[in-house]
Amino acid sequence: MNEILDKLAKCVEFGKINKASPYPPNMKDQDGADELARKALEEGVSPDEILENALIPAMANVGEKFTKKEIYVPQMLMSAKAMNSAMAHLKPFFQSGETKRKGKIIIGTVSGDLHDIGKNLVAMMIEGGGWEVIDLGVDAGAEKFLKALDENPDAVIGLSALLTTTMENMKKIVAAIKEKYSEAKILVGGAPVTMEYCKKIGADFYSPDPQGAVNYLKQLIS
Ligand code: B1M
Numbered sequence: 001m002n003e004i005l006d007k008l009a010k011c012v013e014f015g016k017i018n019k020a021s022p023y024p025p026n027m028k029d030q031d032g033a034d035e036l037a038r039k040a041l042e043e044g045v046s047p048d049e050i051l052e053n054a055l056i057p058a059m060a061n062v063g064e065k066f067t068k069k070e071i072y073v074p075q076m077l078m079s080a081k082a083m084n085s086a087m088a089h090l091k092p093f094f095q096s097g098e099t100k101r102k103g104k105i106i107i108g109t110v111s112g113d114l115h116d117i118g119k120n121l122v123a124m125m126i127e128g129g130g131w132e133v134i135d136l137g138v139d140a141g142a143e144k145f146l147k148a149l150d151e152n153p154d155a156v157i158g159l160s161a162l163l164t165t166t167m168e169n170m171k172k173i174v175a176a177i178k179e180k181y182s183e184a185k186i187l188v189g190g191a192p193v194t195m196e197y198c199k200k201i202g203a204d205f206y207s208p209d210p211q212g213a214v215n216y217l218k219q220l221i222s
Helices: 003-014 033-042 047-067 074-094 115-130 142-151 168-180 195-200 211-222
Strands: 102-110 132-137 156-160 186-191
Touching: 003 033, 003 047, 003 074, 033 047, 033 074, 047 074, 047 115, 047 211, 074 115, 102 115, 102 142, 115 132, 115 156, 115 211, 142 156, 142 168, 156 211, 168 186, 186 211, 195 211
Parallel strands: 102 132, 102 156, 156 186
Antiparallel strands: none
């Protein structure tokens, strides 16, 4: 692998955002994901190569370590921030259509629920997996999801819920989506959600963690 991509992957895996960032201590004063992504582009490495050979494998390692409980939320957030700082350099290429994404996902926390830490982690991991993420934020109801689907009919839907009290809204959103877009794939997650609940409300897949969500999307396009 290109040396610069190797270094960039390490920055993302270990959460080194930029040169000024003191974290992680053993990478202090070294270039971070921000500088390395910029340098890679300046050296002529394509945005596709940067995504496929540095960001995606690094985030896959992060997801795997998180699933195995070898790292925790703070480390994952630092990795996601490092990934975002590299992605900022790539976004103009994706937005211009010069570089293609693997697909789109519309994601949000269901109506009545304001928790977004888990949803944001999932969104960042999915983006790191090469997908375009349309984030509807928190307290998103059926209407919001349907409007986003009208604009992006080929997108997968991701619903997050943290409260048992508002979990019922997940069921309502799934029903509304399936009524209008019977072929739409719906992925659900969040602390109180289970595979049993997913099946009961007619969603397509449940993942307990971000990596499971990434794996599900990968399998949808393979
Ligand atoms: Co709230 N809260 N909270 N809270 N809060 C919980 C969830 C609670 C369990 C605490 C408790 O009582 N022990 C409890 C829910 C109880 C229940 O429903 N049975 C609770 C409550 C009751 C409330 C309020 C009602 C409190 C009040 O006001 N009386 C209120 C509700 C407000 C509202 O939403 N309308 C409330 C408010 C808040 C804060 C605003 C203060 C804050 C949220 C800040 C924010 O998100 N921006 C907050 C927090 C931080 C928590 C706890 C402490 C942490 C949640 C969290 O971020 N976890 C939580 C208690 C706890 O868990 N210890 C609690 C870390 C996060 C990474 O995990 O979100 O599970 P999680 O996401 C995981 C997986 O679930 C999965 O991947 C993530 C990474 O592994 N995942 C998906 C998530 N979404 C997915 C989607 C997928 C796939 C996987 O596909 C699409």
